[in-house]
Amino acid sequence: MTAATTAATTAATTAAITPILRIEGLSKRFGGLTAVDNFTLAFEPGRLHAIIGPNGAGKTTLFNLISGFLPSDEGRVFFAGQEITRLKPHRISRLGVSRTLQVKSVFNQLSVADNLWITAQAGRGVMNPFRAAASYRQTCEDVERVLEQVELTALADRLAGTLSYGDVALLEIGMAIASRPKLLLLDEPICGMSPAETERTVAKIRELAKTIDIVIIEHDMEVVFGIADDITVMAQGAILATGSPKAIAADEKVREAYLGRPEDEDYTGEAAGA
Amino acid sequence: MTNTLIALAINGLVWGLIIALIALGLSVIFGLLDIINLAHGDFFMVGTVVAWTVLTITGSFWPAFLLAPVIGFVLGAIIQRIVLQPIRNAAALSIVATFGLSMILQEAVRMTFGPTPRRILPPIRGTFDLFGVEYEVYRLFAAGVSILALAAFFLFLHRTKLGTWMRAVRHDPEIATAMGIPAQRVYRVTFGLGFALAALGGVVASPITTVDFRAGVDVLPFCFMAVIIGGLGNLPGTAAAAVLLAFLEGIISSFATPTVARIASLVLMSAVLLLRPQGLFKGLAK
Amino acid sequence: MTRTAIDRGVLAASAVFLLSVPWLIPAVADRFWVNVIAEILIWSLFASSVNLLFGYVGLLSFGQALFFGFGMYGVAIGVEKLGLGFWPALGLGVAAPVAMAFIAGIFAVRLTWHYFAIITVVFSLIFYFLALTLKPLTGGDDGISFAIPPTFRLGGAEWGFANESFQYFFILFAVAACLYAMRRLLASPLGKAFMAIRDNDVRASLIGLNVYWLRLVAFVIAGFLAGLSGALFAFFGRYASATYMFYHVSGEAVVWTIVGGAGTLFGPLVGTSLFILIREVVSTHWQHHSLIVGAMAILIVIYAPRGVVGVWRDLLERFGAPKL
Numbered sequence: 083m084t085a086a087t088t089a090a091t092t093a094a095t096t097a098a099i100t101p102i103l104r105i106e107g108l109s110k111r112f113g114g115l116t117a118v119d120n121f122t123l124a125f126e127p128g129r130l131h132a133i134i135g136p137n138g139a140g141k142t143t144l145f146n147l148i149s150g151f152l153p154s155d156e157g158r159v160f161f162a163g164q165e166i167t168r169l170k171p172h173r174i175s176r177l178g179v180s181r182t183l184q185v186k187s188v189f190n191q192l193s194v195a196d197n198l199w200i201t202a203q204a205g206r207g208v209m210n211p212f213r214a215a216a217s218y219r220q221t222c223e224d225v226e227r228v229l230e231q232v233e234l235t236a237l238a239d240r241l242a243g244t245l246s247y248g249d250v251a252l253l254e255i256g257m258a259i260a261s262r263p264k265l266l267l268l269d270e271p272i273c274g275m276s277p278a279e280t281e282r283t284v285a286k287i288r289e290l291a292k293t294i295d296i297v298i299i300e301h302d303m304e305v306v307f308g309i310a311d312d313i314t315v316m317a318q319g320a321i322l323a324t325g326s327p328k329a330i331a332a333d334e335k336v337r338e339a340y341l342g343r344p345e346d347e348d349y350t351g352e353a354a355g356a
Numbered sequence: 357m358t359n360t361l362i363a364l365a366i367n368g369l370v371w372g373l374i375i376a377l378i379a380l381g382l383s384v385i386f387g388l389l390d391i392i393n394l395a396h397g398d399f400f401m402v403g404t405v406v407a408w409t410v411l412t413i414t415g416s417f418w419p420a421f422l423l424a425p426v427i428g429f430v431l432g433a434i435i436q437r438i439v440l441q442p443i444r445n446a447a448a449l450s451i452v453a454t455f456g457l458s459m460i461l462q463e464a465v466r467m468t469f470g471p472t473p474r475r476i477l478p479p480i481r482g483t484f485d486l487f488g489v490e491y492e493v494y495r496l497f498a499a500g501v502s503i504l505a506l507a508a509f510f511l512f513l514h515r516t517k518l519g520t521w522m523r524a525v526r527h528d529p530e531i532a533t534a535m536g537i538p539a540q541r542v543y544r545v546t547f548g549l550g551f552a553l554a555a556l557g558g559v560v561a562s563p564i565t566t567v568d569f570r571a572g573v574d575v576l577p578f579c580f581m582a583v584i585i586g587g588l589g590n591l592p593g594t595a596a597a598a599v600l601l602a603f604l605e606g607i608i609s610s611f612a613t614p615t616v617a618r619i620a621s622l623v624l625m626s627a628v629l630l631l632r633p634q635g636l637f638k639g640l641a642k
Numbered sequence: 643m644t645r646t647a648i649d650r651g652v653l654a655a656s657a658v659f660l661l662s663v664p665w666l667i668p669a670v671a672d673r674f675w676v677n678v679i680a681e682i683l684i685w686s687l688f689a690s691s692v693n694l695l696f697g698y699v700g701l702l703s704f705g706q707a708l709f710f711g712f713g714m715y716g717v718a719i720g721v722e723k724l725g726l727g728f729w730p731a732l733g734l735g736v737a738a739p740v741a742m743a744f745i746a747g748i749f750a751v752r753l754t755w756h757y758f759a760i761i762t763v764v765f766s767l768i769f770y771f772l773a774l775t776l777k778p779l780t781g782g783d784d785g786i787s788f789a790i791p792p793t794f795r796l797g798g799a800e801w802g803f804a805n806e807s808f809q810y811f812f813i814l815f816a817v818a819a820c821l822y823a824m825r826r827l828l829a830s831p832l833g834k835a836f837m838a839i840r841d842n843d844v845r846a847s848l849i850g851l852n853v854y855w856l857r858l859v860a861f862v863i864a865g866f867l868a869g870l871s872g873a874l875f876a877f878f879g880r881y882a883s884a885t886y887m888f889y890h891v892s893g894e895a896v897v898w899t900i901v902g903g904a905g906t907l908f909g910p911l912v913g914t915s916l917f918i919l920i921r922e923v924v925s926t927h928w929q930h931h932s933l934i935v936g937a938m939a940i941l942i943v944i945y946a947p948r949g950v951v952g953v954w955r956d957l958l959e960r961f962g963a964p965k966l
Contacts, residue, residue, distance in 0.1 A: 149848065175850035183848075189841040191905075192834070200834045204850040211832040218831070261849060392756055394893065442944045448702050449943045451759065452900050455893045456939030463932040573890075577767055580760060615771050622768045629761050630749055 100163045102127040102265055102295045103148070108157030110140075110147055110319075117143040119319035121157070125312075130291040132306045133299050135316035136339075141299045142184050144316070145267050149181050150174045162264065176205045180263030182254045184270050184299075190243030194234055194253055197242050198225045202260040224260060232256040232286065248279035255286060259294065266290065268298040272305060284309060307331070315339075361610040363489045368606020370495045372599035373502035374561045378575060379582035379598045380509060380591060381553030387589040388526045388546045391440065392451045395458035396579055397572025399428060399551045402461060403558020404567045405469055408476055417479035417563075421501075424559040425552040432551030436544045444543075458572070465569040473568035498560045505556060506595055513591070522546055526589065577618075578602075581625045587635020596637050645958050660814055664807040673806075677878075680810045682911075682918045683817045684874050689895045689902070689910030690824065691867035696896070697905030698828065699860040700840035701751075704892050705762030708746070708769055709865040711887035712739035713872025715773070715780060718882030722788040723779075728802065728877075731791070735873030736866065743865020744858075751857040754843075763889050773884035785883030803877050813874055820867060825907055827863075836860055897939045903949030912950050 101124035108121040118140045125131050133141050146152040148159055150171040158167045166174050189197050199215060202224045216222065229235040232252045237245065242253060251271060258266050271287065272280045284305055290296065291309070300306050306313065307327050314324040315336050323333045330336055382396045403424045410420040435457065443449050478494035485491070513519035524532040525542045533539050558571075565571060578601070586597030601621050608617035628636060659666070660679075667675050688710055695701045716738040720731035750761050773780045780786065792802035793812065803809040827833050839846045839853055847853045876882045885891075894917070895910075902913020917935060924931040946953050 151844075151848075170852075171847040172850045172852050175848055181848060183845070187842055187845055189838045189845065191841050192837055196834060196837075200831075200838045200851075201849045203831050204835070204838075204846075209830075209832040209835045209851075209856065211827045211830045213831070214826070214829050215831055215834055216829070257849065386756075390756075392759060439940055439944065443947070447755075448696070449900070449947055451702065451704070452897055453940050453943045455897060456936040456943070459932045459936030459939070463930050463936065467930050467933075577763075580763075584760065613775065615775050619768055619771045619775070622764050622771070626749070626761060626764050626768070629753065629757055629764070633753070633757060 100127070101125050101160075102162055103297065104160040105148070106158045106160075108144070108147055108159065109155050110143055110152060111155055116319050118147060118154075121316075121319070121321060123314060123321065123324065125295070125297060127295050129295070129311035130287075130309055131297045131312045131314065132310035133297065133314050133316060134301070134303075134306055135322070138318075139316040140319035141316055142269055143319075145181060145269055145299065148174075149179060149267065172204075175261070178262075178264035179267065180258045180261050180265070181267035182258050182269050182271060184273070186247065186250045186254055186274075188242045188250060188253050188257065190241065192242055193239050194242055194245070195225055195229065195238040197253060198228050198256055198260045201257040202228075202262075205261050224262075228256045228260045231259070231289075233282075248275050251275060251279070251283065252286075255283070255290075259290060263294060266294050266296045268296060268300075270299055270301060272300070272302060280305070361607065362487045363491065364606040364610045365603060366486065366489075366491065366606075367495070368603040368609075369599065370499045370502075371561075371564070371606070372602030373499045373506070374557050374564075375575070375578055375582060375602055376595035376598035377502050377505055377509075377560070378554045378557035379579040379586075379594050380506070381550035381557075382579045383583045383586070383589070383591055383594040384522070384546050384553075385550040386583055387591075388522060389436075389440070389444075389543055390447055391454065393550070394451060394454040394576065395461055395572075396454075396550070396554055397574070397576030398458050398461040398465075399432075399554035399572070400558040400561070400575050401465065401569065401572035402431070402551075403428065403555030404476075404562040404565070404571055405465055405558075405569075406555065407559040407562040408469075408474055408567045411476060417476070420559045420562075421556070424555040428552040428555030429548040432548035433544045435551070436547035440547065441540065441543070462569050462572070469567075469569060471569065473566040475566055476563045478563035494563055498564065501560050502557075505553075505560075509553070510591070518542075518545060577622070581621055584625055584633075585628050585635060586637050588633075590635055590637060593635050593637030597635070648958060664810050676806060676810055678918065678922055680813045680878060682915050683813050684871050684878060685895070685898070685918060686911040686914035687817045687820055687874070688868055688871040689898045689914050690820065691864040691871070692892075692895045693899045693904055693906075693910045694824065694867065695860060695864045696899065697909070698833070698840060699836045699857060700843070701754075701857060701860070702759045702896070703762040703861075703864070704759050704889060704896060705764075705766035706864065706868040706895060707887050707889065707891040708762075708766035709739035709743055709868035710872035710875070710891065711766075711769065711773065711882075711884070712742050713869030713874075714876040714882040714886060715786075715872075716869070717873045717876035718786040718788055719779065721791060722786050726791075728791045728793045732873055732877075735876065736869055739865050739869025739872065740862060743862045743869070747858045747861035747865070751854060751861055763892070766887060766889055766892060770884055770887040770889075773887055780884060781882070783884060785881055785885075787881050790877060790880050803880075809878065813878065816870065816874060820870065821907060821911075824867075828907070832856075832859070894935075897935065899949075900947070901938060901942045901949055903951030903953075906949070906951040906955070909949050909951040916950070 103125040105121055105123050108118055109116070110118040121144060133144070135141055143152065147154050150166070150169055154167065158165060160166065161177060161179055164177065166177065189200070192200070199221060202221045203218065229238055232255055234249065234252055234256060237249060242250065245253065255271060258268070268287070272283050275283060287296065287298070288309055310327055312325065313327055313330045315322040315330060317339055322339060323330055323336050378400050381399070382393060385391055385393045406424040406427055407417065407420040410423055411417050439453050439457065440450060443453060478492065480494045480497055482493045483490040484493060513523065521537045521542050524537055525539050529539055581601055582594050582598035585601065586593035586595070605614070605617040605621055608620055663679055664676055667673070688706065691706050692703060695703045713735045716735035717731045720726040720734040726734065746765050750758060750765065753761055774782050790803045792800040794801040801808050803812070835851050835856055838851065839856055843853050898913035898917050899910050901916065902911065903909030920934055921931050924934060942949065948956070
């Protein structure tokens with residue numbers, strides 16, 4: 083049994099069988115286009131869940147709906163048993179749902195440290211104008227901790243706008259965890275990264291998955307099959323298939339629609355053997 | 357009293373048509389270049405000054421109808437090239453640039469033309485009887501010219517290549533560029549066109565209003581009201597809103613002061629901004 | 643020389659200069675420059691309100707003159723019509739704009755970008771026209787003049803704005819206190835929240851910040867700054883007039899802020915000083931100084947959009963002065 087599954091069992095027993103995220107019949111239409119189509123799924127706690135699918139399948143829209151950025155047309159969303167369907171984004175964030183954006187974006191004119199600082203502090207109540215930020219010991223310690231975790235300590239004072247793409251992605255992940263979320267929604271975290279950066283980031287995500295529930299949207303099949311406990315395939319806004327990596331790799335519909343021809347068996351073969 | 361009401365209402369209608377012309381210029385600039393042009397009222401003012409200058413030099417008013425829009429177009433294109441194009445990435449700053457432009461235009465006119473307001477006599481004199489009121493012929497003429505100009509503009513927009521380009525760039529600049537449309541040149545033409553429309557409005561309006569370096573200050577908010585209430589990017593809506601607003605203000609002026617009328621329009625504009633930012637005339641948009 | 647040392651040096655020199663103005667200036671130039679500097683301080687406070695919103699929260703307000711006007715009229719009406727003393731009138735001159743900023747902000751802050759800028763102008767125009775219309779209350783175009791009540795009564799002696807040096811120091815103290823408060827605000831969680839919203843409002847709400855509410859708070863604080871500057875202006879000029887509520891006044895403050903350097907603490911002061919000094923110096927010889935103002939606005943926006951203080955910072959960085 084891996085560490086992840088042990089943690090999952092513990093989490094599962096302590097949280098009863100409440101899924102960390104439960105989506106019921108979620109739909110979103112833009113004019114004539116159905117972006118998300120009657121999406122129903124329960125996400126078990128303690129497992130890393132990947133959502134894959136071709137471009138335009140509705141994955142990011144799904145995240146936007148969950149995090150409150152778009153109002154849904156139909157359906158409901160439950161986080162740790164609590165309904166969050168109509169809540170505003172900042173409320174949902176404060177409940178413990180954290181997310182990164184597909185197009186990497188941080189606070190460009192703040193330093194790396196300040197980016198983390200404000201993220202850590204944002205969920206902690208009223209923004210006090212009378213105390214100096216540096217006097218918040220807990221928050222500052224959290225910032226130090228996260229900087230170490232994402233290995234950005236050396237760049238702490240640099241303006242976020244001057245960072246390389248790979249470092250911005252790391253900062254985003256740092257910000258995602260700085261707020262101590264219970265659920266982390268990662269939207270294509272390794273998009274545009276070099277192989278070395280990808281390796282680093284994937285290792286971080288694996289590390290994080292031990293303590294935080296993660297749902298990740300990703301295109302890179304190698305990565306997905308390497309780290310996911312569960313995979314859901316989306317196409318045209320609806321769920322095409324969902325299950326373990328083995329099951330997905332073997333699924334005919336998925337291979338046809340998405341994974342490609344039999345010649346591209348390399349990674350599916352890998353996953354099947356994993 | 358009813359006579360005054362009728363006269364003011366018709367005045368409002370006439371003035372509204374002229375403003376529609378000017379506001380249309382603002383609307384294409386705002387809609388296409390995403391620029392809040394605080395100098396637009398001054399473009400109008402330049403038109404009135406050109407009219408006065410032409411009249412003084414040649415003794416005839418008519419050449420101004422051609423000269424003002426041409427000068428406006430050229431000036432607009434130049435301004436776009438040297439001021440707006442270099443800063444096109446900083447939208448917030450363009451409003452500051454147009455504010456600076458406004459100061460320059462006003463001061464330049466004050467320097468050359470002088471601070472005293474002047475009046476121009478209408479090129480067509482005479483009055484006629486309209487619903488029991490002695491009404492100036494020129495105002496009707498002005499309305500007619502405005503209607504013609506508006507029609508010509510819409511024809512241009514929908515029948516010519518340039519007009520189609522403008523609409524394409526407004527719709528999606530990236531795709532337009534990918535299709536080979538020279539976006540920068542379209543922006544230049546648009547800004548020039550905006551200036552030209554305002555200048556034409558200035559010429560048409562000059563016998564009705566005073567020629568003064570501050571004439572644009574009053575016109576500017578009105579144009580913005582028309583653009584917002586008509587709906588951003590909604591050109592026919594802007595024209596309709598201009599006419600409607602001026603007409604309403606005319607009516608209100610008959611029993612209250614013009615200032616109160618202006619306050620009423622501004623309140624309406626606030627309501628539209630807050631409740632229905634796409635404007636009141638959504639149905640008219642293409 | 644480190645950057646902090648240079649910054650501190652400049653700050654100290656300026657402070658020494660400003661503190662010595664009432665004695666230094668008359669020794670080298672005409673007395674009236676003391677009042678010019680006092681006026682610069684007042685207007686730079688006004689520009690600071692624009693700066694707070696634009697430079698630190700990302701909201702471009704073209705209507706701060708509205709709150710300036712409320713502050714101005716709060717004092718003028720307070721003294722002239724209500725017979726208030728100095729401090730109650732000042733209180734009114736601050737309370738009125740803050741209240742107005744809260745009410746206006748509830749609506750305005752729901753909009754963003756162009757629409758926000760436009761609605762701030764619209765609100766200020768509405769009240770400008772109202773001020774013109776309500777002549778009995780506001781004196782319309784002519785405005786209200788009043789005699790200034792004394793500020794302090796100590797024993798048998800009276801201290802007030804009637805004394806030019808007292809007036810100068812009161813204004814200097816008020817403006818300096820506000821700038822100091824602003825500096826502390828910007829280093830606080832609220833300040834960082836503001837800047838996060840400025841940089842990326844989508845991300846800000848994603849991390850749990852209530853963007854609407856925070857923008858409203860900023861708008862009210864800016865309204866306070868603009869209102870206080872209006873109140874000080876009324877006391878300074880013993881006068882209030884609707885012309886100061888026109889959008890042109892707001893617009894000039896925006897230019898001063900951007901030229902001085904938006905998003906920097908002293909940018910507004912630098913920008914305001916520059917333009918008012920140009921106005922005072924040039925207008926004695928040439929009455930078309932507006933041309934210079936307009937031209938500078940355009941040139942700065944094209945070539946140095948970060949303003950004077952921004953360029954100063956860049957230069958310091960370029961020439962290798964380390965931060966600490």
